Amino acid sequence: MANTAAQKDIVKKSEISGFILERTAKRMKQHFQQSLAAAAAGITIDQWVVLQELDKQNGLSQLEIAKATFKDAPTITRIIDLLCQKELTQRVIDDQDRRRFKIQLTPKGYKRIAELMPVIKDARQKAWGGLPDKDIDHLVKTLNIVFNNLSSEDTK
Amino acid sequence: MANTAAQKDIVKKSEISGFILERTAKRMKQHFQQSLAAAAAGITIDQWVVLQELDKQNGLSQLEIAKATFKDAPTITRIIDLLCQKELTQRVIDDQDRRRFKIQLTPKGYKRIAELMPVIKDARQKAWGGLPDKDIDHLVKTLNIVFNNLSSEDTK
DNA sequence: CAAAAATAGTTGTTATACTAATTATTTCAA
DNA sequence: TTGAAATAATTAGTATAACAACTATTTTTG
Secondary structure, eight states, X not given: OOOOXXXXXXXXHHXXXXXXXXXXXXXXXXXXXXXXXXXTOSSOHHHHHXXXXXXXXXXXXXXXXXXXXXXXXXXXXXXXXXXXXXXSEEEEEOTTOTTOEEEEEOHHHHHHHHHHHHHHHHHHHHHHTTSOHHHHHHHHHHHHHHHHHHHHHHOO | OOOOHHHHHHHHHHHHHHHHHHHHHHHHHHXXXXXXXXXXXXXXXXXXXXXXXXXHSTTOOHHHHHHHHTOOHXXXXXXXXXXXXXXXXXXXXXXXXXXXXXXXXXXXHHHHHXXXXXXXXXXXXXXXXXXXHHHHHHHHHHHHHHHHHHHHHHOO
């Protein structure tokens, strides 16, 4: 197939849009990180994401957390290490399958989540609050198309 | 101000959209990383971004590269270290200001860029090719609004 | 001009991400 | 049912990212 003008246009446009996507995601992460730091949260945004997942479903295995958060197994091992050091979670061996842990929130973990939830909600409000619903919906739809374009082969 | 239904809706929607944004940006990065690895490129996507910036403007200082790529100074120091080790760039002291380096592409650097450009273009095509122009434009516009929402206070 | 402030770059520490290799356990299959 | 394959988690190595502290210059300013 020849390299048509339309194709060249897409290639050029996609250089910019890839840059904008990366840039915005990075800034978003910084924004939440700074909000947590300003609140003396004692955890990172990635640790928050794991805590929040456990808040939805306590006792997940590490691989289940990995899948839910789109992080990989070694990363989850280390995040859980840190959360256990801080006594926000604990590892409980799964009697059904002794290769696994059930990761459980401690009372201190639940307390920390409750304390930080307003911080996170404020940060979300600041990031997205000024956008019309339909723009957010459109964004999510488009991002998901891109995500799925890449999922087919990259999930090997 | 009371916590209206509309505000709650935004907060809930933004939990999802933040997740989708992060997830898509991460997958996008993996996609380019894997494309480079498959081509035995010998560089990472972050190193590519720096090379590409130098291809546009050779001889930039490290801080200029940092600004252009939205990376920070220590990160650029380390990326340039690696690119110089691979002999794709070289540091030349700026005679006008001896605190600075001019970072210059070597002939090997130009060659590598030329070799990898088709790989990158293919990867871009795969990521964005299926999307109508107007969706991409809309995405970029929305992402930029979010980016600017966060830039005001986070760029201290 | 000399001291202070600003700037460019480096280094160190901690955290996350990816890959590969390793251990322990469980499941599958001949 | 035992040996092979698969699975859950860990560990190690390299790269990126944020932050802080530091050195070497340059600019400001008093």
